[in-house]
Amino acid sequence: MLKLHNTLTGKDEEFHPLEEGVVRFYTCGPTVYDYAHVGNFRTFVFQDLLRRYLKYLNYRVIHVMNITDVDDKTIHNAREQGMSLKDYTAKYTSAFLEDSKTLRIDPPDIMPRATEHIAEMVGLIKSLGEKGFSYQKDGSIYFSIARDPDYGKLSKADFSGAQSGARVDTDKYDKENARDFVLWKAKKEGEDFWETEIGPGRPGWHIECSAMSMKYLGETFDIHCGGVDLIFPHHENEIAQSESATGKPFVRYWVHPEFLIVEGEKMSKSLGNYFTLRDLLAKGHSPESIRYLLLSVHYRKQLNFTNDGLRQAQASIQRLEDFALRAKEKAGPGEPSASFAEEVNAARQRFIEAMDDDLNTSAALAAVFDFVRATYQKQNALSGGDARLASEFIEEIDGVLNILRPQPELLDEEIAAQIEARQAARKRKDFAEADRIRQWLASKGIQLEDTRDGVRWKRGS
Numbered sequence: 157m158l159k160l161h162n163t164l165t166g167k168d169e170e171f172h173p174l175e176e177g178v179v180r181f182y183t184c185g186p187t188v189y190d191y192a193h194v195g196n197f198r199t200f201v202f203q204d205l206l207r208r209y210l211k212y213l214n215y216r217v218i219h220v221m222n223i224t225d226v227d228d229k230t231i232h233n234a235r236e237q238g239m240s241l242k243d244y245t246a247k248y249t250s251a252f253l254e255d256s257k258t259l260r261i262d263p264p265d266i267m268p269r270a271t272e273h274i275a276e277m278v279g280l281i282k283s284l285g286e287k288g289f290s291y292q293k294d295g296s297i298y299f300s301i302a303r304d305p306d307y308g309k310l311s312k313a314d315f316s317g318a319q320s321g322a323r324v325d326t327d328k329y330d331k332e333n334a335r336d337f338v339l340w341k342a343k344k345e346g347e348d349f350w351e352t353e354i355g356p357g358r359p360g361w362h363i364e365c366s367a368m369s370m371k372y373l374g375e376t377f378d379i380h381c382g383g384v385d386l387i388f389p390h391h392e393n394e395i396a397q398s399e400s401a402t403g404k405p406f407v408r409y410w411v412h413p414e415f416l417i418v419e420g421e422k423m424s425k426s427l428g429n430y431f432t433l434r435d436l437l438a439k440g441h442s443p444e445s446i447r448y449l450l451l452s453v454h455y456r457k458q459l460n461f462t463n464d465g466l467r468q469a470q471a472s473i474q475r476l477e478d479f480a481l482r483a484k485e486k487a488g489p490g491e492p493s494a495s496f497a498e499e500v501n502a503a504r505q506r507f508i509e510a511m512d513d514d515l516n517t518s519a520a521l522a523a524v525f526d527f528v529r530a531t532y533q534k535q536n537a538l539s540g541g542d543a544r545l546a547s548e549f550i551e552e553i554d555g556v557l558n559i560l561r562p563q564p565e566l567l568d569e570e571i572a573a574q575i576e577a578r579q580a581a582r583k584r585k586d587f588a589e590a591d592r593i594r595q596w597l598a599s600k601g602i603q604l605e606d607t608r609d610g611v612r613w614k615r616g617s
């Protein structure tokens with residue numbers, strides 16, 4: 157049973173989605189004002205891992221990730237570069253998507269852009285006004301935190317003493333400066349704005365995520381994820397706006413990956429240890445080693461991102477690839493031995509238990525490498541069926557981790573061997589094994605057809 161640490165309750169909780177078998181999952185996407193740095197990508201790689209693991213557990217996942225293409229920073233930088241907001245953010249949106257692909261992060265199912273959802277934001281702000289949670293001042297609209305007795309429940313801070321009517325216009329501020337925050341910013345000279353029924357202006361950052369997540373996932377959904385730096389004020393404000401407007405719980409599980417430090421220090425441009433993904437690739441690091449290092453430490457622990465760590469990550473991947481390749485070469489038809497099948501099951505069980513424990517990736521990887529080591533030691537004693545099972549187990553695990561470099565497609569002889577193994581399984585009435593082989597071949601794009609003259613196969617789905 158999967159357990160996730162829920163920031164809202166401060167506890168590890170068993171995960172049960174609202175609708176059986178379906179997970180509605182929202183992640184705060186990038187603010188596209190610059191290239192994303194490696195700390196940002198720790199969060200995005202973690203989200204990809206969580207999503208893959210949920211799928212591994214047979215959930216259907218509906219993943220929404222927004223693109224923040226209008227906020228203080230995007231407007232500021234676009235102006236500085238003399239570009240339109242649209243052109244400026246288009247450039248960094250495509251850079252982000254390219255980088256994500258490089259790190260083998262699956263694209264979300266739905267990727268709404270803030271500038272395309274102004275009407276939804278205006279609707280939400282209007283409804284907050286009608287319910288008395290907001291007020292206007294000089295053409296801007298503010299959320300009144302004094303009207304929301306729950307305010308502070310995510311960040312575990314008491315804001316009851318906050319001065320009523322004191323306001324903050326910037327999107328980012330700390331707890332000490334908590335004030336009524338801005339939902340709608342009045343039109344300003346030289347800034348992009350929209351003419352709307354609540355007046356000319358542009359949305360605050362926080363309302364963007366409330367409007368887009370609820371549009372695509374409903375008023376209450378399962379998981380909301382973002383870096384720890386978003387707990388306050390961004391996620392606190394998302395809760396305040398959404399729950400005040402709907403009167404319903406907004407999100408059931410809040411999941412927050414920790415920060416990353418570089419060579420023991422906080423990453424900063426002034427220290428010269430600030431890296432975008434592109435910087436790291438230019439230094440010759442492989443995307444897989446970066447991905448591996450980012451996901452190898454439990455997401456709620458601080459990760460020290462170092463050159464040494466990247467080298468070790470590369471060595472670990474190499475070890476796993478060598479193992480997978482040898483197993484594949486040795487793989488043949490025939491039934492795996494019962495004792496080896498049991499070892500694979502035990503390794504799988506350990507992997508699942510670790511991942512179920514709030515995605516404890518370091519323990520999950522230890523389970524995999526213990527299996528690899530033990531299997532290496534007796535590789536000469538392994539039958540073709542054993543090797544096939546080992547190879548498939550590594551592939552299964554990699555469906556979650558996604559760190560092994562893609563292998564060339566199956567050779568005709570390999571397909572023939574699999575079909576032979578499947579026929580043998582059917583003959584001894586082991587239909588589960590026969591099905592498993594068929595599915596495995598299908599996952600490689602090989603379709604089988606049973607005919608009176610035997611089994612035919614073709615490539616392509």
Ligand SMILES: [Zn+2]
Nearest residue numbers: 184185365390
């Ligand atoms: Zn957000």
